[in-house]
Every structure is written in C-alpha cells, then in structure tokens.
Amino acid sequence: MKDTQALKDFLDTPRKIVITTHANPDADALGSSLGLHHFLEGLGHEVKTIVPNSYPDFLEWMPGNSKVINYENNVEESNELLNTADLLFCLDFSGFARIKSMKEVASTVSAKIALVDHHLNPEITPEFDFWNDKAAATAELIFDLIEDYSGKNVITKEIAECLYAGVMTDTGSFKHNSTTSKVHRLVADLIDLGADVNKVSRLIYDTNSLDRLRFMGHALAEKLQVIEDSRVAYFVIEENDFNNFRLKQGDTEGLVNYALSIKGIVVAAIIIEREKEIKLSFRSIGDFAVNKFAEEHFSGGGHKNASGGMSELNLEETEKKFKELIESDILKTRSK
Template sequence: MQEIAKLKEVLKAPQNIIITTHHKPDADALGSSLGLYNYLISKGHTVKVISPSDYPDFLKWMKGNSEVIVYDEEDGSKSKKLVEEADIIFCLDFSVLNRINGLGEYVREAKAVKVLIDHHRDPEAFADYGSHDIHSASTAQLVYKMIVSFGDKALITKDIAECFYAGIMTDTGSFKHPNTNKEVHEIVAQLIDLGADNSEVSRLIYDTNSLDRLKFLGFALSERLQVYPEYHAAFFAVSMEDLKKFNSKTGDTEGLVNYALSINGITMAALFTETEDGTKLSLRSIGDFEVNTLANQYFSGGGHKNAAGGKTDRNLSETVELFKKIIVKYNKELENKTPIESYDEF
C-alpha cells in the first residue's frame, strides 16, 4: 500500500470516483465521506458516495447528503455498475471489506485504484494507496490532513469543515475520550477558523431527537439496564419488540451504551440489540480493558481498544448469558483495568 501523498499525482486529472464507508454509517463515516466528496467535486472530479445501508436522520444535514446512494442488497445492480466504472474507490472508516456488506465483493473485484483511509486495527490488504493510523481519533481527521498535505486547505469550505468537525467531535465523545490529544484540538480550531459552526453541529447531532427516541431512552434506562457492580460491568438488552414499541429508526440506539459506562465503578458496558438473525452488540470500556479483543474473540467483531462492536447468531437471551460468563471470568481484569492477555473458549 503506497503512501497517501503519492495519490496527489493520480488526482491531478479528472477522475470517476466512488466513496464508500461502513455499514450503518456514523458521523465520522458520513462526515469524512461527504467532506471528501465536496472537496473532490471542487477539484473537477465526478464523484458518487455509496452507503452500504441507511443511516440516522440526525446526519442528513451534511452538504451532499441528497446525492448519497444507499446500496440495495436485493438489487445492487446500480451500485455494482458504479463501482465497476470507477477509476478510484475511496474506502473510509473501515478496515476490512466485509464491513460494507455486498459492496465488499464489488470493490474487491473492481479494476479501480483503491484508497483506504481509516483508523481501525488490522486492515485488510486490498488498497493501492492508504492513510491508516490507529492512533488517529477519527477518519475525518485523516481526510482533513490529506487535503492539507495536498496544499488544498483553502478549498475547505464551511460545509466541508462542518462535515469533518462532526466526525472528530463524535469519535472523541465530544472531546472527552483519551484519543482527544493536542492535534485533535489544533485541527478542530483550524476547522472553526475555516467556518465550522461548532455549536450548530453539536445541536444538529445531539439535540434533534424525536419524541419516540426520548421515550425509548427513558424505557431503556428504567427497564432494560442491568448493572453488576461486583463485576464492574453493565449492559442493556433490547429486543425487536422494544424497538417496534417505540417506532425506533436507525440511530435511535446511538450512544445508549455510554449511559451504562457512565455509572460510577463500571469498567465495561454493552448494548445487545436483537435482530432477525441473531444479536448485534456495542462494547465500551475505560482504561486498558480491550473490548476490541473481546469482540473479536466472542462476537466476530472488532474496533478500538475502548469501543468495539460485533454480532452473533445467538438469540438475545443466549448472548446475555454469554456476556455474564465473560464478566465473571474477567472480573479481576475489569477491576484492575489492566490489558487482557488472552481469551479462552468456554
């Protein structure tokens, strides 16, 4: 994989470009994608953003959102054709192709130049060019740095700056996670100088809830939160019936797991959400407890040390029982917040 700096030469002539990001895009995924989209459009390229799934309404204010193509798993012919005809494919905020569902095989087989920009661990070797840094707080940060390194900082408009700001803000937990270092603050200061309205971006993402979402939050906190202080763990277990009861849409469970992690004395928190074919989960931790390793070992997932996800074909109750065994088994690690050396099968 060649350094991203060498991509500048490839982009000198107009190209047919596809940008894609991971399943159920969050603010970093969509923000980095649409920030890059608007930049490349300004350079004279033909650009399409393809999302492998739908995404929350609270992200749809970003410039270019109306042009995003949502991949249809039942009929992917349009997306497949676009990928096949692309000169360059940017893959943002994911490290392995299975994170983009059926699009993954289209990208793998495409003749286009492939570019990976990401901050997750263990990248798959499919890209020709890349900027991969697990120490970066967000992918939006990496895309911003790429544009600046190309000498095009002046092309970053207010709209682009706000896309990047949204990605950095959310992936740092509003600048409270340990990944919020000096560079993060320097970059967001530059984005504000470039026109980003930090207060408005925060409002659009955090303060535009539907009434159903707030009612669901209250229900989850009162009826679905389980706390095990003796094991320094807490979790939510949400059924499909729960989601249906509150007319839940994509994004309505966003951030729920953090409420469990915010409880004093809790080191690891989880959100288990029932699906038609099993259970998906989000894991969060503090200190050196590595939930990405746990997600990989038990739940076919991965992510960052303190924030990871996964899925299983077990039903909701079976997944909860497995998690209970895990927290009992690793009680000392959770108590001491020390790195997990290994995970044995039960």
C-alpha cells in the same frame, strides 16, 4: 502523509471516483465521506458516494446528503458505478466484510483503492494507504489528507462541518483518550474555516423524536442491568422494543454511554436484537480492552475503549455468553 504525492500523480487528470464506508454509517463515516466528496469534486473529478445501507435521519443535514446513494435501494446503479470507477476510496473500515452486501462487487473492482481508516488490523491492501490507528477519527485523516494535498485553506464551510461532525462524535465529544492536542488544534482550524460547531452539535445530539426519548426512559428504567462485583453494566434491547417505540435507525445510539457513566462501572455494553441479527457494542474505561474482548468472543473489533461485535446465538444465549465471558475476563485482568 506518505502516499499523498502518489495520489496527486494519479489524479492529475479527471477520474471517476467512488467513495464508500461501512454499513450503518455513523457521523464519522458519513462526515468523512462527504467532506472528501466535496474536496474531490472541487478538483474536477466525477465523484459518487455510495453507502451500504441507510443511516440515521439526524445526519441528513450534512451538505451533500442528497448526493449519497444507498446501495440497498440502488444495486444496479451502484454496481455500475463501482465497476467503472478509476479509484475506490474505502473510508472508516479496513475489511470488506464491513460493507455487507457491497462486499462481493467492491472487493473485486478493477479500480485502484485508497484506504483512509483508523481501526486496528487492516485487511485491505490499497494502492494509496492513509491508514493510521493513532488518529482519533477518519475525519481527522481526511483533514490531514486535504491539508497535505492542497493546503487547509481549500476547506470550505461545508467540508469543515462534515469533518467536525466526525471528529466530535468519534471522540465522544472530546471525552475519549484519543482526544489529543492535535485534535483540538484541528478543531480550531475547522472553526476558523467556517464550521458552526454549535449548530453541528445541536443537530446531532439535540434533535430527538418523542418516541426516542420515551424509549430512553424505558431502557434506563427497565433494561439496565448492573453486575456490581465485576463493575459491568449493560442493556439488552429486543426487537419488540423497536416496534413498541417505533424506533428508527440510530435511536439506540449513545445509550451504552449511560451505562458507562454509572459511578464505579468500567465496562458497558448494549446487546441489540434487530432484523434477525444480534449486535453488540462495548465501551470501557481504563485498561480493559474491549476490542480484544470483541475480537476473541464476538467476531468483532474496534478500538481499545470502544468496539462492537455480533452473535449467531439467540438473544438469551448471547446475554448469558456475554455475562459469563465478561466476568471471567475482568477477573483475569484483575489478577495480572
């Protein structure tokens, strides 16, 4: 990796390092952060991991979880750490808008910045650049960074399981077209280095609350909409659904994939109303680029077949806008 030696030179003496990732951290964001956290601590540095807000409780098993600082709950402490850091690692995001309330402080720190990310069109200009949009997950890039820096044999069981969680989830359990032969070789290395992949998979995918299962049944029976002519399926989840089913953060995770699993569907979406915000997630199969759709219409972006966005309209208006635009864009794609 091109900037590894420069990073090694900078870290030749003990440094104060802060690691952060995007708001609403997922398994790749948190797994990458904690995997890197353990590695840098092992090198003798003072390391703090700060996340913009909370994350799903099915990720709390990760080694080092107790060390993670929630910015929303610890603003003063977090700002002090950011302002006194020598190095800020930005993981799994490429624009400071993705870290919400942390943006103002993090974007103006005097610390050097290291960017480790695989999303398109990075907006951050780092001193140490480990951006690669060909990577399947940020966890893959952290593995590469550690291997290039010290050799993969320094990866402990704890690091291996954190990184495996990131790769597994960001590849859709190795179903996405980002799953290369390199990814499989990396996973084999992580298993050899101690990762209990059965345990990690079970903790992430098979640890449901009764409320979440009941909600999933309700969503599939009552909330799923299908536009057959356009081969589109989507869900609209209201604030009341969160209240009625006592949902926690992360309980809607993966729901959009059920829509995409319908035979013949090529684009799926979920529109969520939560805490006065309207968020959208998009998935696709084949050539339809949902990242471009999200960027052009919903102030978002991401990967070709998996992306997200947001809307300043109300829920009803957002659904109407989505339906009109997706049908129009799919029609244009077919006519090319």
